[in-house]
Amino acid sequence: MTGDILLHDDELSENQSGKKTLDRLSISPLPKNDQLSDNQPVQKTLDGLSVSALPKVRTTDGFMLNWDRNIIVNQLLKETKLSEIFYAKPAITKEEAVDIAKEAEKIIRKMNIKFLSGPLIREIVNNILLDRGRVEWRNIMTRVGASVYDAYEIDSGYGFGANDNANQLNNAETSHKRKADKMSKEQNLLLMPKELADLHLNGDFHIHDLEYMGTRPFCQDWDLRYFFYYGLMPDGVGTQSSVAKPAKNAEVAFLHAVKAMGSAQTNFAGGQGFYNFLTFIAPYLEGKSEVEIKQLMQMFVYEMMQMMCARGGQTVFSSVQLSPGVPKLWKNIPVVAMGKVWDGKHAPLRTYGEFEKEVRLGFKALMDVMLEGDAWGKPFSFPKPEISLEPDFMQEDESFNEAHPEIPTYKELYRLTFELAAKFGTPYFDNQLPEYRGAGEGISCYQCCAYQFSANPTDDKEFDDKLHFKDGKHFSMGSWMVLSLNCPRAAYRAEYDDEKLFTELKTLMNRCVEVFKIKRRWMNSLIKKNRIPFASQCPKDPNTGEKGSMAVDFESLVYTIGVVGINEMVQYHTGYQIHESPVAYKLAIRAMFEMKMHAQKLSKENDMEIALARTPAETTAQRFAVSDLLHWEYAEKAEFTIKGDLKSAKKEINETHDLPIYYTNGTHIPPGADVSLPERIKYEHTFFPIVDGGNIMHIWLGEGKPDPEGLQELAMHIAKNTQTGYFAFTRDMTVCIDEGYVAAGLLDKCPKCGSEHVQHLSRITGYLQSVEGWNRGKRQELKDRKRYGTRELR
Structure with a gap:
């Protein structure tokens, strides 16, 4: 049956030592006086009834075994021990296990079958467990995976997870990952309490990266100084990979940065980033010419875009925070590079402020490389350039400019980013000018698909030690996991009652915390077993020879609650969308404040930092709409708010769930809302100080090439006069596969050669990618987007 889940069995086998196994785990047979059959193919008597001998058992790992129900007993005794760990309920007793094994044998004998498999035996045992009300034992004993047909569909590029991640290609590695994902998702749902699993399955909330919930954290923003001091140990333990000493020259430093990002993808479910990238790598650029620096940046970008080594054979989902000069916070801080802290004690005193020239030249070189595009003229999707708009660089350093007239000014460097935005829409602008961002008092950055992370002296007692890399202490920012709430459904349940609406949202947040606690318990166990070796590595200090600092401070990782469909929530509740009525707008703000305050309350009560965020919702915005x-009980209400092609969705819903409908993500107003750009900014910027875990404002550009000067004027107006913390200008493009040519807009044919063999590029949630890999909900959203021309941008 296509799409069957959670109802599979597993194999039975026998190893060479004579021990019996199920799931290929060795089990010793019971003592001889406990034998329940003599395994001889002759007529036997069972409970006084004359029965025929059972056929041999065929196992999926290639063995033919004689029937022995002792294996059922042993497997029940062993596997139900997990009930104590995951459900806090006792394992099965030997007496009940024997009784179940006897019942299973009776059923099989009555079936009078000629073919007997391990999976069939397991399914019969599971049915008995269900009949006896032992759901937790059945969940543990059940088999996870896919039918042969489903597995074939995955291999063919269809079926399970086909459009869940636009960054994945249709290749053999992707097929392998999707099969593993299917098994892991089922496993993780079975191992958590049923009521929490049902909240995910029913669409009340969405557990992002469910396949990795039990094995790895979500995303991480790295302090590059760590690798410049300790060197590189890609496997985290040093036994399966070569261990490299700290980089001594520029080329090796860049390659270590590349490989650190790639290695981290094996330990994390989400994106990897480098905070303050240019400042930390600048000491390696000392004495290099502009040509040499550009070559190094070109190597870095191509390496990041050509390493098809991330999860499921995709490019490394990566980002780099870029400042056009050395931030004031770092000017007097000793350099960490080449295996030393250059503090005047362990090495001659050198501070980052000495490398202003190298940072500026590095910034220019990276922008030049990205402006050129690849050999076809395509933009580079990764590493995502996070352009930091900081107070430090809003005014020129006139003394430096006078002393180095050949080096670009801050304004000239920022101008390059808007030329890049006008040509490809590549940059993301991390606006640190608003007071709530705390620029200069601590550190803050956007990373991954628009998650915000920060550290400051008020909340972090070791902030100054980390700033100075004392005893290897460094900044470690990231997220454990992400759950998103189906906010429209909360409104459907509240039935126009404000307080009930807030209660519904807070109740869902409470349930999220229950999932977070499960995640924390599972991950603590894996960390102790060193199952996240790259992140938990403690390499040898290159100077003292002693054990160094751990790469990731797991205690500093946050838990993220995301919101989806705030616009549709207030639309059902008030009859108006956010931009249509002050009543709806105010309710959206009130609801977000209620959730933010509740997140702070939950953080204190549960000793975990919980952040509220606009999550990417590449799949979730569609999934929630389809689920409702x-x-x-929600369908009629949802029809009032759902965006997209509702008529087609209702017609096709019994055939597929990949439908052209969606909810508006986060706190945005709908992509297709017919409002001016100033109006869109006016509504959306209000929510940034509230959504402390990350948010983004999208400005969809028209097909004509916009004016870089106009973009720069608009961006600086947004940065200086609004609360918008993170925004991007998005260009739609068409790539001709035959000609290797890039054209503006979403075209059916190549304007150069007329070929219809084309692909379309646009920004899906927080990154540029091929439209062909998007689900139908996101492709419908692409059609609905309100785009703005150059005149409207001024």
């Missing part, structure tokens, strides 16, 4: 349309 599928549930009769």
Whole structure:
């Protein structure tokens, strides 16, 4: 049956030592006086009944075994021990295990079958467990995976997870990952309490990266100084990979940065980034010419875009925070490079402020490389350039400019980013000018698909030690996991009652914390077993020879609650969308404040930092809309708010769940809202100080090439006069596969050669990618987007 889940069995086998196994785990047979059959193919008597001998058992790992129900007993005794760990309920007793094994044998004998498999035996045992009300034992004993047909569909590029991640290609590695994902998602849902698993399955909330919930954290923003001091140990333990000493020259430093990002992808479910990238790598650029620096940046970008080594054979999902000069916070801080802290004690005193020239030249070189594009003229999707708009660089350093007239000014460097935005829409602008961002008092950055992370002296007692890399202490920012709330459904349940609406949202947040606690318990166990070796590595100090600092401070990682469909939530509740009525707008703000305050309360009560965020919702915005349309108690209400092609969705819903409908993500107003750009900014900027875990404002550009000067004027107006913390200008493009040519807009044919063999590029949630890999909900959103021309941008 296509799409079957959570109802599979597993194999039975026998190893060479004579021990019996199920799931290929060795089990010793019970003592001889406990034998329940003599395994001889002759007529036997069972409970006084004359029965025929059972056929041999065929196992999926290639063995033919004689029937022995002792294996069922042993497997029940062993596997149900997990009930104590995951459900806090006792394992099965030997007496009940024997009784179940006897019942299973009776059932099989009555079936009078000629073919007997391990999976069939397991399914019969599981049915008995369900009949006896032992759901937790059945969940643990059940088999996870896919039917042969489903597995074939995955291999063919269809079926499970086909459009869940636009960054994945259709290749053999992707097929392998999707099969593993299917098994892991089912496993993780079975191992958590049923009521929490049901909240995910029913669409009340969405557990992002469910396949990795039990094995790895979500995303990480790295302090590059760590690798410049300790060197590189890609496997985290040093036994399966070569261990490199700290980089001594520029080329090796860049390659270590590349490989650190790639290695981290094996330990994390989400994106990897480098905070303050240019400042930390600048000491390696000392004495280099502009040509040499550009070559190094070109190597870095191509390496990041050509390493098809990340999860499922995709490019490394990466980002770099870029400042056009050395931030004041870092000017007097000793350099960490070449295996030393250059503090005047361990090495001659050198501070980052000495490398202003190298940072500026590095910034220019990176922008030049990205402006050129690749050999076809395509933009580079990764590493995402996070352009930091900081107070430090809003005014020129006139003394430096006078002393170095050949080096670009801050304004000239920022101008390059807007030329890049006008040509490809590549940059993301991390606006640190608003007071709530705390620029200069601590550190803050956007990373991954628009998550915000920060550290400051008020909340971090070791902030100054980390700033100076004392005893290897460094900044470690990231997220453990992400859950998103189906906010429209909360409104459907509240039925126009404000307080009930807030209660519904807070109740969902409470349930999220329950999932977070499960994640924390599972991950603590894996960390102790060193199952996250790259992140938990403690390499040898290159100067003292002693054990160094751990790469990731797991205690500093946050737990993220995301919101989806705030616009549709207030639309159902008030009858108006956010931009249509002050009543709806105010309710959206009130609801977000209620959730933010509750997140702070939950953080204190549960000793975990919980952040509220606009999550990417590449799949979730569609999934929630489809789920509400599928549930009769919400369907009629959802039809009032759902965006996209509702008529087609209702017609096709019994055939597929990849439908052209969606909810508006985060706190945005709908992509297709017919409002001016100033109006869109006016509504959306209000939510940035509230959504402390990350947010983004999208400005969809028209097909004509916009004026870089106009973009720069608009961006600086947004940065200086609004609360917008993170924004991007998005260009739609068409790539001709035959000609290797890039054209503006979403075209059916190549304007150069007329070929219809084309692909379309645009920004899906927080990154540029091929439209062909998007689900139908996101492709419908692409059609609906309100785009703005150059005149409207001024």
